[in-house]
Amino acid sequence: MEGTIPLKTARHLTVEQMMNTNFKVLYPEDSLKTVVKYYQKFKISTLPVVDKNDNLIGVMPRKRLFKALLDGCSLETPCRDYVVHNPVFVMMDRTYDEYSLVVQVTKSKVDHVVVLDHTGKVAGIIGTGEYLRESLNVITASSALLESLFDVNYEGIVICDSSGYIVRINPAVQKMFNLSISETKGKHLNDVFPEITFSQDLCIWVKRTIKSVPVIINQVPIVENDEQIGYSFAFLDIKDMEKVVSEFEIVKDLQTRVEYYRGELEKGYNNKFDLILTNNTTLLEIKREAGLIARSRSTVLLTGESGVGKDMFARGIHEASPRKEAPFIKVNCVSIPETLFESELFGYAPGSFTGALKSGKSGYFERAHTGTIFLDEIGDMPMSVQAKLLQVLQEKEFVRVGGTDKQEVDVRIIAATNRNLREAIEKKNFREDLYYRLNVIEFHIPPLRERADDIIILAKAFIEKYNNILGAKVTGISQQAQDALQSYSWPGNIRELENAIERASNYVWDGEINIENLPARVVNAESEQPELLEQAARDPKSSSYRDSLYDFQKELLIDVLKRADGNKSAAAKMMNLSRSAFYDRLNKYNLK
Numbered sequence: 001m002e003g004t005i006p007l008k009t010a011r012h013l014t015v016e017q018m019m020n021t022n023f024k025v026l027y028p029e030d031s032l033k034t035v036v037k038y039y040q041k042f043k044i045s046t047l048p049v050v051d052k053n054d055n056l057i058g059v060m061p062r063k064r065l066f067k068a069l070l071d072g073c074s075l076e077t078p079c080r081d082y083v084v085h086n087p088v089f090v091m092m093d094r095t096y097d098e099y100s101l102v103v104q105v106t107k108s109k110v111d112h113v114v115v116l117d118h119t120g121k122v123a124g125i126i127g128t129g130e131y132l133r134e135s136l137n138v139i140t141a142s143s144a145l146l147e148s149l150f151d152v153n154y155e156g157i158v159i160c161d162s163s164g165y166i167v168r169i170n171p172a173v174q175k176m177f178n179l180s181i182s183e184t185k186g187k188h189l190n191d192v193f194p195e196i197t198f199s200q201d202l203c204i205w206v207k208r209t210i211k212s213v214p215v216i217i218n219q220v221p222i223v224e225n226d227e228q229i230g231y232s233f234a235f236l237d238i239k240d241m242e243k244v245v246s247e248f249e250i251v252k253d254l255q256t257r258v259e260y261y262r263g264e265l266e267k268g269y270n271n272k273f274d275l276i277l278t279n280n281t282t283l284l285e286i287k288r289e290a291g292l293i294a295r296s297r298s299t300v301l302l303t304g305e306s307g308v309g310k311d312m313f314a315r316g317i318h319e320a321s322p323r324k325e326a327p328f329i330k331v332n333c334v335s336i337p338e339t340l341f342e343s344e345l346f347g348y349a350p351g352s353f354t355g356a357l358k359s360g361k362s363g364y365f366e367r368a369h370t371g372t373i374f375l376d377e378i379g380d381m382p383m384s385v386q387a388k389l390l391q392v393l394q395e396k397e398f399v400r401v402g403g404t405d406k407q408e409v410d411v412r413i414i415a416a417t418n419r420n421l422r423e424a425i426e427k428k429n430f431r432e433d434l435y436y437r438l439n440v441i442e443f444h445i446p447p448l449r450e451r452a453d454d455i456i457i458l459a460k461a462f463i464e465k466y467n468n469i470l471g472a473k474v475t476g477i478s479q480q481a482q483d484a485l486q487s488y489s490w491p492g493n494i495r496e497l498e499n500a501i502e503r504a505s506n507y508v509w510d511g512e513i514n515i516e517n518l519p520a521r522v523v524n525a526e527s528e529q530p531e532l533l534e535q536a537a538r539d540p541k542s543s544s545y546r547d548s549l550y551d552f553q554k555e556l557l558i559d560v561l562k563r564a565d566g567n568k569s570a571a572a573k574m575m576n577l578s579r580s581a582f583y584d585r586l587n588k589y590n591l592k
Contacts, residue, residue, distance in 0.1 A: 016092040019115045019124030025050045026060055028080035035065055035079050046112040048122045049083045056114060056122055058083040089114040092123050156215075156235035162228055164189045164198050176237060177211045189233075200228070207238075214238040245357065256367070259330060273316040276309060277461055280451040286313075286443050293441050294320035299393065301438045302416040304445035307493035310416040311376065313445065317414060318372040326371030329364050333377045341385045342401055349403030365398060365409050372412045378438070379419035379430065386431045393437045413438070448490040448497060455485050458494060462501035463513070473510045480515045488522045516585075554589040561591075 023042045026035060026049045038047055045062040064082040092115050115124040150157060156173035160166055166184045173179060184192050195210045196217065203219040215235045222230040273287050293300065294317045302310040311330070318328045336344050347363030364373060375381070381389070392398050393413065397406045415438045424430035448455065456477065463474045477485070481504075490496055504517040515523055557571075564570040572582035 014092070015090055015094045015115055015126060016123070019092065019126040020044065021124045023047060023125055025054070025122055026079060027052070028057070028083065029078050031076050032065060032068055032073060032079055032082075033075035035060055036075065039065075044112070044125065046125065046127075048087075048114045048125065049079070050122060054121055056087070056089065056116065056120075058085040059087040059112075059114060060084070087114055089116050090126070091115070092117050154240070156237075158184075158189070158193075158233040158235070159222075160189050160231045160233070162230055164231070166192060167230065173235065176213060176215075176235060196233070200231075210235070216241075249357070249361070256329075259328070273320065276312050276316065277454065277457050278451065279453045279457060280446070282446055283451060283454070286445065287316075290317055290443060291320050293317070295322060297323075297412050298440045299412070299438050300414045300440070301442045302414065302445060303421075303442065304416075304418065305447045305491075305493055306418045307495035308445040308447055309494055310445055311374070313443065314372075314374040314376075314414045314416065318374075318412075321372070321412070323371050323412060327368050328372050328374065329368040330374045330376060331364050333375060333380045338382045338384075341382055342388065345385065346388065346398050346400055348401040360400065360403075363400070365392065365411060366407070368409075368411045370410050372414060375413060375415045377417060377419075378415040379417040379421055379424055383429070383431065386434050390431065390434045390437060393434075448493045452486050455490075455497065456482055458497055459485060459501050462498050463505065466502050466505040470505055470509075472505050472508070474505050474508050475512055477513045478515065481513050481518055484515050484518055484522055554591070557585060557589060557591055 023044050024038055024047070026038070026047050028049060028051070035047065039045065039062065047060050048056055049058045049060055051057050060079055060083055064084060065079075068077065068079070068082045090113055112125045112127040114122060115126050117123040150168070150170050153170060154172060156176045157168075157170040158166060158173055159168040165186060165188055169179065169181060169184050174181070179192070189196060189198055193210055195208050199219065200221070201219075202221060203217070206217040206219070208215055208217055215237055218234040218236075220232045220234075221228050222232055273291060276283070276287060278284060278287070290313055300314075300317060302313055304310055314330075315328060318324060331345070333341075343361070343363065345363050345365060347361050347366055350357070350360040375389075388398065392409065396410065397408045399406055421430050421435050421439075425432045425435060448458075459477060459482075463476070466472060467474055485497075485500075492499070500519050500522060501513075503519060504513045507517045508514075560571045561568070568582060568586075
């Protein structure tokens with residue numbers, strides 16, 4: 001078997017991975033001399049026999065050769081009379097298991113089993129030897145992988161036998177407790193670590209100080225075939241855990257600062273709603289209504305696809321409200337691990353769990369007090385946290401994780417989701433009572449494909465933005481490029497449009513954005529090229545529009561290359577493309 005060794009268990013090995021392909025098939029008219037020659041050459045004791053169409057008709061095992069010689073046959077005798085017909089065979093895509101392979105090999109009248117491909121042709125030969133060889137390869141590779149994991153694990157690991165004598169320690173234990181392998185191997189666990197109470201039971205999250213190092217210990221029995229053969233001890237340095245928590249806090253603080261400075265930079269606008277550019281009557285009405293309800297403290301639910309601008313509306317409502325001088329705290333419900341969700345929202349009390357800050361920590365709700373909290377992607381909030389959020393909405397108070405004192409909080413909640421919460425309620429993934437508490441005022445932000453009149457306005461705003469960021473001098477968008485932008489469906493909405501304009505600005509740098517500068521998915525979606533539509537109307541049997549567009553763009557490239565006398569650099573300049581973009585086009589249309 002050639003190539004790299006797949007890291008799979010034996011039960012997931014396929015016959016194709018194990019079979020022997022180094023052999024030749026026999027035909028009924030082949031002589032016994034040919035049989036002997038193939039046996040010697042390929043070191044194999046059974047060969048497949050096929051007809052003139054290469055279909056399997058039997059096998060020629062060594063014992064049948066011996067019988068022919070005992071019968072007095074010469075080496076020039078054809079082998080046909082000694083072929084074993086109706087042989088056992090397996091398909092090459094089959095996986096190994098006790099019934100499908102070993103049993104069939106054992107029941108076979110020959111030493112090996114023929115392997116067939118999906119067309120029924122001979123693909124290989126397999127026997128116990130091939131399986132054992134490949135199994136050894138897998139065991140060797142798996143052992144190397146496990147050894148690597150054992151060595152690089154940041155947790156200290158100690159492996160003991162069933163009597164508590166140490167078999168292995170990893171480098172993390174050596175470093176953590178300043179030990180060597182020679183000091184530990186073969187010694188009883190309690191002689192090396194007297195602080196540990198050796199037990200035959202599962203013990204997790206046990207706090208101890210070992211050799212002046214505060215650690216958390218997890219003891220897990222090692223079981224094989226329902227027999228306990230040893231124990232694994234994992235040591236977590238509490239100081240490392242506290243460092244991780246501290247670094248996480250630093251990151252959260254930096255995120256809060258970034259949000260603050262972002263808000264400060266945008267205060268040049270009289271109203272955040274000024275940043276929402278639109279000529280769409282539906283969106284204009286939503287902006288007007290959002291400005292009206294901004295003065296209240298009622299909960300707002302923003303729905304709509306990802307990338308439609310729900311974040312901008314949430315900030316606009318906050319900035320237009322009496323709370324605009326108070327904090328605006330955004331919480332992305334997707335990015336917080338479920339185990340940390342409650343402590344992140346509501347904070348935790350001092351000493352509430354191992355590794356917690358001694359002073360405790362405030363949560364997002366405390367930080368948003370008197371201001372606004374924006375719960376983005378609330379449809380991904382765990383059910384366990386939804387119950388506590390409902391309590392905050394109803395009673396305006398909460399209790400920190402691990403605490404006992406209730407804390408009052410005055411926040412306005414704005415929630416957003418791209419999910420259908422009613423479907424989530426039916427599937428028991430979202431609380432119905434919480435939904436009605438959140439859905440006091442709902443705004444559904446329409447996707448960009450329903451606001452075609454906004455596409456060019458937004459695109460020009462993004463050109464101005466990236467001219468400033470990149471130092472580019474993009475002056476506008478050609479009419480053909482505008483048509484392509486307005487024909488595309490924009491599944492990623494405003495976020496995808498901004499990405500497309502940033503990409504185009506990098507290719508153009510100076511001048512107009514042309515259709516060649518747009519992503520292929522946008523160009524290929526354009527459906528309003530009159531010449532192609534007219535062609536389709538004249539000939540209903542002609543190729544589809546997409547095929548016609550492909551042919552049109554390929555002919556355009558060929559024509560430009562001819563006009564540039566085959567000079568690709570000159571052709572790229574004529575099409576206002578970078579060399580890399582031009583070569584991408586050539587590859588796309590298989591042009592050299």
